[in-house]
Amino acid sequence: QETRVQNNRSPTDGLPTQKENPQIPPHPNVVTRVPSHTSSGSRSSSTSESDGLSSPRQPELPDLDRSNDNIYNSTTSVVRSVMVLTKEASNVKAEEYTNLVKDVGVKLRALLGAVDEFIPTLPAPFVHEVQMAQNVLSTDMASIIAAMKLAIQYSTTTMDVEYRKGMLKAAHVLAMDSKNLLDIVDKTRVKVKLQSGLS
Numbered sequence: 414q415e416t417r418v419q420n421n422r423s424p425t426d427g428l429p430t431q432k433e434n435p436q437i438p439p440h441p442n443v444v445t446r447v448p449s450h451t452s453s454g455s456r457s458s459s460t461s462e463s464d465g466l467s468s469p470r471q472p473e474l475p476d477l478d479r480s481n482d483n484i485y486n487s488t489t490s491v492v493r494s495v496m497v498l499t500k501e502a503s504n505v506k507a508e509e510y511t512n513l514v515k516d517v518g519v520k521l522r523a524l525l526g527a528v529d530e531f532i533p534t535l536p537a538p539f540v541h542e543v544q545m546a547q548n549v550l551s552t553d554m555a556s557i558i559a560a561m562k563l564a565i566q567y568s569t570t571t572m573d574v575e576y577r578k579g580m581l582k583a584a585h586v587l588a589m590d591s592k593n594l595l596d597i598v599d600k601t602r603v604k605v606k607l608q609s610g611l612s
Contacts, residue, residue: 477599484531487524488595494520495588499581507568510580514561517584521554524591531598536608539601546594553587 479485498513505513528547532540560580567576 477602483527484524484595484598487520487527488591490520491517491524491591492588495584498584502577502581507565507573507577510561510565514557514580514584517557517587518554521550521587521591524594525550528594528598535601535605539605543594543597543601546590546597549590550587550594553583553590556583557587559583 494517498517501513502510525547528543532543535543557580560576560583564573564576564580567573
């Protein structure tokens with residue numbers, strides 16, 4: 414039986430205590446897997462990182478009932494928690510990043526749990542693609558936590574904005590990958606329904 418690597422780890426594993434201090438960091442523009450670009454401006458400029466974020470749209474696929482769709486609802490919660498992080502990061506003390514990131518992790522855990530319940534209902538040929546998209550999100554969460562630690566450590570330095578933007582970039586990647594997981598789940602649902610109709 415296929416299992417995910419992260420099954421025994423919480424998405425919030427690795428969140429620091431207030432006294433925890435990371436080691437010498439990489440440059441803030443390489444702490445995530447998204448392309449880097451030079452940024453400037455005050456703390457309030459971070460709200461630009463929300464560009465492209467919105468609650469997932471219902472794809473143009475037939476016969477998708479969202480009334481009790483835990484995966485869709487959980488994806489929406491993840492995206493909204495990232496939007497809150499993006500909005501609030503410039504308005505709170507760096508020490509409060511932990512609570513904002515922890516909320517993203519809690520919402521992500523619910524999404525991963527919903528997908529875990531969905532996978533056993535799939536025929537074997539459809540499982541791998543869903544699991545691969547699901548596993549990416551644990552890596553994304555680890556990137557957010559690592560970037561957050563650096564943002565906290567360097568919040569009182571001239572690199573404050575750079576490292577905070579690195580954290581928000583990592584969060585943006587997770588939101589987009591969450592939407593991608595939902596897209597794959599929806600397409601898989603349609604494929605399975607079509608296959609069952611032909612059999």
